Amino acid sequence: MERLYLSKRGIEIEASPIRKLVPFAEEAKKRGIEVYHINIGQPDIPTPPFILDAMRAFSNPVLPYGPSQGLLELREAISEYFRRYGVEINPCEIFITTGGSEAIYFAFLTTMDAGDEVLIPEPYYTNYNGFANMAGVRIIPIPTDAAHGFHLPDEEVIEKLITPRTRAILICSPNNPTGTVYTEKEYERIKKIAEKHNLYIISDEVYREFIFNGTEPFSILKLDTEPERLIVIDSISKRFSACGARIGFIATKNRKILANVLKYGQARLCPPTIEQYGAIEGYKRLDEFLPEMIEEYKRRRDAAFEVIDKTPDIFALKPDGAFYAVLKLPIKDADHFARWLLSDFNVDGKTVMVAPARPFYRSENKGSDEVRIAYVLESHRMKEALQILVKGLYEYIKSGHRL
Amino acid sequence: MERLYLSKRGIEIEASPIRKLVPFAEEAKKRGIEVYHINIGQPDIPTPPFILDAMRAFSNPVLPYGPSQGLLELREAISEYFRRYGVEINPCEIFITTGGSEAIYFAFLTTMDAGDEVLIPEPYYTNYNGFANMAGVRIIPIPTDAAHGFHLPDEEVIEKLITPRTRAILICSPNNPTGTVYTEKEYERIKKIAEKHNLYIISDEVYREFIFNGTEPFSILKLDTEPERLIVIDSISKRFSACGARIGFIATKNRKILANVLKYGQARLCPPTIEQYGAIEGYKRLDEFLPEMIEEYKRRRDAAFEVIDKTPDIFALKPDGAFYAVLKLPIKDADHFARWLLSDFNVDGKTVMVAPARPFYRSENKGSDEVRIAYVLESHRMKEALQILVKGLYEYIKSGHRL
Numbered sequence: 167m168e169r170l171y172l173s174k175r176g177i178e179i180e181a182s183p184i185r186k187l188v189p190f191a192e193e194a195k196k197r198g199i200e201v202y203h204i205n206i207g208q209p210d211i212p213t214p215p216f217i218l219d220a221m222r223a224f225s226n227p228v229l230p231y232g233p234s235q236g237l238l239e240l241r242e243a244i245s246e247y248f249r250r251y252g253v254e255i256n257p258c259e260i261f262i263t264t265g266g267s268e269a270i271y272f273a274f275l276t277t278m279d280a281g282d283e284v285l286i287p288e289p290y291y292t293n294y295n296g297f298a299n300m301a302g303v304r305i306i307p308i309p310t311d312a313a314h315g316f317h318l319p320d321e322e323v324i325e326k327l328i329t330p331r332t333r334a335i336l337i338c339s340p341n342n343p344t345g346t347v348y349t350e351k352e353y354e355r356i357k358k359i360a361e362k363h364n365l366y367i368i369s370d371e372v373y374r375e376f377i378f379n380g381t382e383p384f385s386i387l388k389l390d391t392e393p394e395r396l397i398v399i400d401s402i403s404k405r406f407s408a409c410g411a412r413i414g415f416i417a418t419k420n421r422k423i424l425a426n427v428l429k430y431g432q433a434r435l436c437p438p439t440i441e442q443y444g445a446i447e448g449y450k451r452l453d454e455f456l457p458e459m460i461e462e463y464k465r466r467r468d469a470a471f472e473v474i475d476k477t478p479d480i481f482a483l484k485p486d487g488a489f490y491a492v493l494k495l496p497i498k499d500a501d502h503f504a505r506w507l508l509s510d511f512n513v514d515g516k517t518v519m520v521a522p523a524r525p526f527y528r529s530e531n532k533g534s535d536e537v538r539i540a541y542v543l544e545s546h547r548m549k550e551a552l553q554i555l556v557k558g559l560y561e562y563i564k565s566g567h568r569l
Numbered sequence: 570m571e572r573l574y575l576s577k578r579g580i581e582i583e584a585s586p587i588r589k590l591v592p593f594a595e596e597a598k599k600r601g602i603e604v605y606h607i608n609i610g611q612p613d614i615p616t617p618p619f620i621l622d623a624m625r626a627f628s629n630p631v632l633p634y635g636p637s638q639g640l641l642e643l644r645e646a647i648s649e650y651f652r653r654y655g656v657e658i659n660p661c662e663i664f665i666t667t668g669g670s671e672a673i674y675f676a677f678l679t680t681m682d683a684g685d686e687v688l689i690p691e692p693y694y695t696n697y698n699g700f701a702n703m704a705g706v707r708i709i710p711i712p713t714d715a716a717h718g719f720h721l722p723d724e725e726v727i728e729k730l731i732t733p734r735t736r737a738i739l740i741c742s743p744n745n746p747t748g749t750v751y752t753e754k755e756y757e758r759i760k761k762i763a764e765k766h767n768l769y770i771i772s773d774e775v776y777r778e779f780i781f782n783g784t785e786p787f788s789i790l791k792l793d794t795e796p797e798r799l800i801v802i803d804s805i806s807k808r809f810s811a812c813g814a815r816i817g818f819i820a821t822k823n824r825k826i827l828a829n830v831l832k833y834g835q836a837r838l839c840p841p842t843i844e845q846y847g848a849i850e851g852y853k854r855l856d857e858f859l860p861e862m863i864e865e866y867k868r869r870r871d872a873a874f875e876v877i878d879k880t881p882d883i884f885a886l887k888p889d890g891a892f893y894a895v896l897k898l899p900i901k902d903a904d905h906f907a908r909w910l911l912s913d914f915n916v917d918g919k920t921v922m923v924a925p926a927r928p929f930y931r932s933e934n935k936g937s938d939e940v941r942i943a944y945v946l947e948s949h950r951m952k953e954a955l956q957i958l959v960k961g962l963y964e965y966i967k968s969g970h971r972l
Contacts, residue, residue, distance in 0.1 A: 168767045170797055171736045176679040176829035185637070185835060212630040221843060222625040227615040231812040234588070264667050264815065267837040276579040280683055280705060296836020302683060302705065333574045364571045394573055409634040410842030412667065412815075426579035432588060433699020434670040438841040439813030440624060 179299040183292055183525030190508040191519050199512050202551035204539045205504075205519040207342065207489065211407040211462065214455045220447035224440050232439045234431040236262020236415070240442045243449035244415060253387045259419050261427050264437045266372050266401030266414035270294065273397050273416060274301040276426040277366050278333045284368070285327055285335045287318060289492060289526030289533055291342045291370070306332070307528040312494045312536065315483040316344035318352045324359055334366035334397075335359065339384075340373040343526045343538040344492050345467075345485025347377055357389050365395070372401045372414075373488040375456055378464040381486075393419035404489075405456065406448040411441040463489045466541035466548045473552035479559065489541045492523050492533075495559060500524065500537045503562055511558045518554045582702040586695055586928030593911040594922050602915050605954035607942045608907075608924040610745065610892065614810045614865065617858045623850035627843050635842045637834040639665020639818070643845045646852035647818060656790045662822050664830050667840045669775050669804030669817035673697065676800050676819060677704040679829040680769050681736045687771070688730055688738045690721060692895060692929030692936055694745045694773070709735070710931040715897045715939065718886040719747035721755045727762055737769035737800075738762065742787075743776040746929045746941040747895050748870075748888025750780055760792050768798070775804045775817075776891040778859055781867040784889075796822035807892075808859065809851040814844040866892045869944035869951045876955035882962065892944045895926050895936075898962060903927065903940050906965055914961045921957045 184206050191201050235241070241257035248255050263269040270293075278284065280302030286294060288307035298305050306327050310316040318324070324335075335356055339348040348356075360367045369386040377383060386396050401414035416427055471484045474493065481494040497503050501522040511517055523536035539555075541548055587609050594604050638644070644660035651658050666672040673696070681687065683705030689697060691710035701708050709730050713719040721727070727738075738759055742751040751759075763770045772789040780786060789799050804817035819830055874887045877896065884897040900906050904925040914920055926939035942958075944951055 170767060170769060170823070171680065171685075172825055172829065173679055173682045173685075175682060176826075176832070179829065179832045179836070181832050182637070182835035206634075208634055210631060213632045215630075218627070218632065222627075224621070224625075227618075228613060229616045229621065229811040229813040231609075231611055234585070264841075265838060271837075275703060276576055277574065279576045279578060282574075282576075293836050293838070296833065300678060300703070300833070300836070364573060366573060408632040410632040410839065412839070412841045420573070422575055423579075426575065426582070429579070429582045429584050430699065430703070432585035433582070433696050433703070434674075435668060435696070436813065436815070438667075438815045438844060440843060441841060 175299050175302070179296055180525070184521050187504055187508065187519060190505050194508045194517060198515060200516045201508065202516065202518045202543060202547065202554065204541070204543060204548070204551050205521040207404065207540050207542065208409060209404065209407045209489070209542045210544070211459055213406060213408045214448065214451070216451060217406055217408060217444040217448045221440050221444040224443055229439060232436040232442065234436050235428060236437055237442045237446070240446045243446045244417070247449045247452065248385065248387070248417070251383055251385055251388070253385050255387060255417050255419070259417060259424065261416045261424060261431060262437050262442065263414045263416060264434070265412040266370070266399055266403065267293065267297070269399035269401070269414045269416045270370070271297045271300060272427045272430050273368050273399055274298065274303055275430055276423050277368070277397070278303045281331060283329060283332045285324065285332060287337065288528055289316070289343050289523055291338060292525050294336070305528055309529065312481055312483070312492060315485070316341065316346040316492065318348065318355060321355055321359060328363050332363065332365060334368050336368040336370065338370035340376050340487025342373065342488055343490045343523065345488045345490045347379065347381065347486040353384070353386070353389060357391050360395055361391055366397055367395055368397045368399060370399050372404055374400070375405065375460055376463060376489060377487040378460070378467060379486040387417065397423065402445050402448060406445070407459070408444065408448070411444060412438055413441050413445045463541060465545045466543065467491070469545035469549040470539065470541050470552050473549055473556060477556050480556070490538055492536050492538050494536050497535055497559070497562065497567065500535055502567070504537060506562060506567065507558050511561060513554050513557055516554055518551045518558065520555065578702050578705070582699055583928070587924050590907055590911065590922060593908050597911045597920060601918065603919045604911065605919065605921045605946060605950065605957065607944070607946060607951070607954050608922040610807065610943045610945065611812060612807065612810050612892070612945045613947070614862055616809060616811045617851065617854070619854060620809055620811060620847040620851045624843050624847040627846055632842060635839040635845065637839050638831060639840055640845045640849070643849045646849045647820070650852045650855065651788065651790070651820070654786055654788055654791070656788050658790060658820050658822070662820060662827065664819045664827060664834060665840050665845065666817045666819060667837070668815040669773070669802055669806065670696065670700070672802035672804070672817045672819045673773070674700045674703060675830045675833050676771050676802055677701065677706055678833055679826050680771070680800070681706045684734060686732060686735045688727065688735060690719070690740065691931055692719070692746050692926055694741060695928050697739070708931055712932065715884055715886070715895060718888070719744065719749040719895065721751065721758060724758055724762060731766050735766065735768060737771050739771040739773065741773035743779050743890025744893070745776065745891055746893045746926065748891045748893045750782065750784065750889040756787070756789070756792060760794050763798055764794055769800055770798055771800045771802060773802050775807055777803070778808065778863055779866060779892060780890045781863070781870060782889040790820065800826065805848050805851060809848070810862070811847065811851070814847060815841055816844050816848045866944060868948045869946065870894070872948035872952040873942065873944050873955050876952055876959060880959050883959070893941055895939050895941050897939050900938055900962070900965065900970065903938055905970070907940060909965060909970065910961050914964060916957050916960055919957055921954045921961065923958065
């Protein structure tokens with residue numbers, strides 16, 4: 167049989183680096199090892215019960231197509247939610263998507279054509295690569311580093327990356343994978359560059375409230391620039407601890423973008439119906455669970471950094487937000503280290519799974535000595551996980567793996 | 570302010586033609602007119618209650634990310650379901666998608682690159698256009714017509730359309746929008762052409778059981794050809810009357826395609842979790858509701874054709890499946906007619922909404938004298954809707970709109 171065609175893009179798109187180590191973890195578990203999962207952003211915090219109840223309360227005898235742009239009541243609840251941060255956005259400027267994933271993808275499809283470029287500070291959320299592959303757009307990384315807490319470089323460094331094909335800057339603050347929260351000055355810098363070069367600012371704000379340094383949750387919708395330039399992408403996954411709901415949204419005052427997003431939305435018909443009822447309840451009753459959730463993540467971060475800060479061989483500035491941190495380790499190949507932790511190491515039958523940071527970078531030779539951790543375990547378990555990681559690190563080095 | 574870039578594809582993708590007339594329907598309703606909706610495939614048949622109950626029974630305290638390929642239990646239930654049709658397909662050869670929509674899109678992404686071509690018999694489901702736009706692939710229409718019941722043309726007609734960029738033939742039987750059910754001979758013809766030109770056969774089988782002529786439900790997975798060539802796309806939307814659930818799947822024995830589909834699936838993380846539990850129940854208890862559902866659609870079709878067959882000015886062969894029919898009318902502009910029915914016509918305060926068939930065709934100048942109807946109303950209402958349509962048609966012609 168002659169070979170059937172396989173798309174080049176299908177061959178080129180990378181397997182999820184976060185899920186790549188899963189077989190090694192499964193092997194470890196088969197050998198009776200307990201694995202502390204600090205490798206993925208799947209929180210163990212219960213979904214607020216009234217959100218699940220609102221889904222269960224769906225009582226229409228038919229589960230029908232909903233509106234392509236999502237239920238009006240949900241868009242109203244989100245509009246109301248933004249008001250607490252001083253942002254006025256109309257329900258008709260909000261488009262409900264199937265997870266934040268689809269929000270990213272629709273933003274790419276409508277602001278760029280194949281071959282166009284988007285600037286993204288690296289390290290960045292690896293799934294952006296998947297959507298760039300689908301949309302045929304190029305991600306141009308803006309360099310940041312651990313030594314500067316992964317904050318943005320100077321204007322000139324960013325401007326040098328701009329070409330006639332650059333259409334947008336995508337930022338994520340609080341950041342996955344670094345936990346970095348951008349300062350007002352950084353937002354101003356992004357704004358200035360976007361204005362000067364006429365670029366969109368696409369802002370992934372799924373961790374908006376996950377801030378531990380006392381500053382107010384922020385949205386780019388507050389920036390003093392042409393509102394047409396600003397596109398927010400968001401999701402309930404982390405905020406409501408409801409990753410499996412697959413509800414996200416796009417918020418923008420750019421009516422042309424909204425009109426084109428709607429056309430893409432119509433092609434896929436509608437986002438899941440039942441989960442939208444849960445989301446409505448979540449936005450309405452945010453104060454009943456979110457402050458405590460943020461406190462809990464703060465405790466977990468502090469528990470992790472209690473160990474990290476005592477370990478001079480690990481370099482990481484304590485991040486101000488999200489629930490991630492990138493740790494710089496005195497090793498050469500963090501991917502190998504992460505596998506080794508699962509296959510060759512344990513402390514009293516326990517080990518830890520981390521995400522090698524290499525895949526969060528686009529630039530060659532970056533991040534190979536870094537891992538990302540997610541503080542998704544209770545404080546005492548988080549602390550123990552880090553202690554295991556540190557022990558593993560020293561044993562790994564001692565056994566000659568450093569170089 | 571300088572103009573911000575808008576993607577060409579975002580401008581080019583068409584608004585849903587099915588939803589385009591909605592404002593006219595809303596206007597009519599405001600004037601107190603009752604509108605019979607036979608324009609869209611949103612059934613009024615209740616979702617089997619035990620499917621909704623299974624969703625409500627979700628009792629995990631956290632609503633977490635599920636596996637990117639979908640829950641194993643659902644894939645097992647689908648594997649078991651195929652067995653009733655003599656098809657052996659392993660759960661690992663089934664990939665759960667967010668609606669049939671995503672199944673179509675992932676099939677496009679993995680079998681074709683931008684600029685590649687897929688043959689599709691026209692008229693066809695308009696949303697294929699949306700996914701072709703996203704994937705940058707070209708749809709090449711295979712001509713069919715009302716006079717031949719929208720059955721496939723001869724081999725030579727199809728082969729003439731094949732170029733070096735052709736990668737696949739996409740078929741849909743029972744068909745949306747025509748209701749046509751392909752014969753064994755037609756499947757053989759497709760198979761022969763696909764083998765000769767080394768093409769994939771992508772088969773949209775969401776209406777698999779919706780057959781009224783006594784023939785057995787069919788899947789291309791039964792075709793005697795290299796299994797790698799065959800990709801089934803499917804959805805629970807119609808089969809379980811659960812359009813808002815957004816659960817579909819890809820089934821193929823092509824492991825390379827599955828591996829690449831998985832990578833795209835990982836980028837969007839997972840399909841909605843809760844609805845998968847409903848789907849499991851639906852596949853397990855299919856016999857409790859599907860036979861009666863099919864009978865009900867048959868009654869509705871017969872009710873519609875009782876009127877159509879008595880109207881010599883409407884041409885349509887009674888279709889054997891799905892719940893659609895394309896009617897050829899003695900008018901020039903069915904789009905105008907459909908709008909006119911909503912804005913200028915009623916019978917005792919009632920009118921009917923149909924879908925102009927023009928958008929279901931890619932070829933210029935085709936379908937402008939045709940409408941698609943969906944038999945999604947109970948028989949007596951379906952019959953009444955058709956009677957209103959016929960009255961409207963004659964009044965439309967009488968008032969000089971024919972040409």
